[in-house]
Amino acid sequence: MTTAIEYIRDEIDTEDFRAAVEAIGPLNLRQRATVRALATACRAFRLRYIGRDKHAFVERLVPPLPRDLSMKTRADGAIDGATCAAFAQTGVAGPFRLMSEDDAAALLEHCRGVLRDPHNPFLEIIRQHAPAEARRMLREEDILLGLNRFMLDPQLRAVLGDDRLLETMAALMGSDDVACWRSQFFRQRAGGRTALHQNIDFLAGINEKTTVHLRPGRVFHPNTILNAWVSLTEATTDNGCLRVLPGTFADTRIYDLAWSFNKRPADLLAALSFLPDRIITELLTIALFSKGAHRGTTRALFKLADFFYDDLMAREVQFADFVARPGEYWIFSSFNMHGSHAFEAERERFTLVGRYADMNTLRIETDRFDVAIAGRVRFDPEALGWQPLLRAGDRVEAGRRAA
Ligand SMILES: O=C(O)CCC(=O)C(=O)O
Numbered sequence: 503m504t505t506a507i508e509y510i511r512d513e514i515d516t517e518d519f520r521a522a523v524e525a526i527g528p529l530n531l532r533q534r535a536t537v538r539a540l541a542t543a544c545r546a547f548r549l550r551y552i553g554r555d556k557h558a559f560v561e562r563l564v565p566p567l568p569r570d571l572s573m574k575t576r577a578d579g580a581i582d583g584a585t586c587a588a589f590a591q592t593g594v595a596g597p598f599r600l601m602s603e604d605d606a607a608a609l610l611e612h613c614r615g616v617l618r619d620p621h622n623p624f625l626e627i628i629r630q631h632a633p634a635e636a637r638r639m640l641r642e643e644d645i646l647l648g649l650n651r652f653m654l655d656p657q658l659r660a661v662l663g664d665d666r667l668l669e670t671m672a673a674l675m676g677s678d679d680v681a682c683w684r685s686q687f688f689r690q691r692a693g694g695r696t697a698l699h700q701n702i703d704f705l706a707g708i709n710e711k712t713t714v715h716l717r718p719g720r721v722f723h724p725n726t727i728l729n730a731w732v733s734l735t736e737a738t739t740d741n742g743c744l745r746v747l748p749g750t751f752a753d754t755r756i757y758d759l760a761w762s763f764n765k766r767p768a769d770l771l772a773a774l775s776f777l778p779d780r781i782i783t784e785l786l787t788i789a790l791f792s793k794g795a796h797r798g799t800t801r802a803l804f805k806l807a808d809f810f811y812d813d814l815m816a817r818e819v820q821f822a823d824f825v826a827r828p829g830e831y832w833i834f835s836s837f838n839m840h841g842s843h844a845f846e847a848e849r850e851r852f853t854l855v856g857r858y859a860d861m862n863t864l865r866i867e868t869d870r871f872d873v874a875i876a877g878r879v880r881f882d883p884e885a886l887g888w889q890p891l892l893r894a895g896d897r898v899e900a901g902r903r904a905a
């Protein structure tokens with residue numbers, strides 16, 4: 503058996519960051535000066551704390567939000583006790599059938615149409631703020647154009663609000679109040695791959711832009727946010743299906759580091775000061791200037807976590823490959839490490855993801871969501887007549903979007 507950390511190290515190269523730095527492109531004078539100044543600060547930390555112990559250092563970081571890494575589930579009509587018990591160990595369940603293969607093919611065309619639609623209301627908002635970026639997104643059929651499409655699209659609302667899907671979510675969350683709060687499209691094509699990561703950054707605090715908040719007195723569990731990964735094409739290991747490291751929800755320390763650095767940025771400099779100078783410069787460049795969370799920053803964080811925690815992700819696991827027929831879906835905990843297989847096929851893999859929350863534990867802001875596009879574009883779903891949350895018992899309302 504292989505441990506999770508071995509798989510992760512195998513996939514995420516943490517020794518050579520040159521390619522990640524090159525992908526950022528040349529830095530301007532100000533950016534270079536910033537990196538130089540921070541690298542100097544790191545060296546000052548190194549001198550100040552000569553001989554200090556890395557274990558003692560992490561003990562003093564800002565502790566994460568309250569959480570309990572166990573999972574309570576509730577078997578009922580939708581799902582049996584054995585599946586629930588397995589889920590509580592692995593944070594993975596599936597595949598389940600959501601729709602027929604014909605319906606999946608029709609929905610796939612619908613989703614592709616969303617990405618090609620010059621009047622996509624989301625695109626129109628982006629166009630107002632960043633016209634060049636909007637043109638690029640449309641040209642490339644950027645999957646971001648499908649973000650939160652369920653808020654205004656009756657067809658996607660019906661699919662992600664499917665009664666049985668919501669019941670299954672409720673059983674695996676052990677909750678009687680489940681809402682779909684976010685949806686996304688994912689696609690793998692030649693050269694594409696989703697790097698291994700956890701989705702813990704949805705949690706309040708890691709980035710200030712989040713709309714997800716813990717209710718007072720509640721704690722986060724690995725099944726507080728679950729994802730439905732709905733395959734609209736066939737998904738195979740050849741065409742880049744998702745692969746999940748089951749049970750890795752139990753180790754959140756990679757992202758706990760991000761949380762503490764976000765709270766006290768000087769700690770990041772102090773942490774970096776344990777590493778060699780060349781790596782410090784590379785990681786600072788990545789942390790400050792890389793785009794796309796799962797490539798640069800995740801890798802930099804992973805490097806630090808791997809250095810500071812001797813038993814990081816030490817459990818023995820086997821990848822769960824989300825192989826699926828069109829119209830089937832898998833469920834996974836946002837806390838599980840996941841990424842995709844490399845794409846080595848002819849035809850693209852396309853997936854609709856719905857993200858579900860236990861509303862007894864979370865409060866979700868419904869009057870905005872933010873996306874990092876050419877700065878930060880702010881949306882006001884309510885003003886647009888969009889319907890942010892999708893809860894059990896909701897009626898699918900067509901055409902509510904304001905003209
Ligand atoms: O399907 C993929 O390639 C990535 C999906 C993912 O990371 C997610 O749903 O959180």
Ligand SMILES: [Fe+2]
Nearest residue numbers: 699700701840
């Ligand atoms: Fe993810």
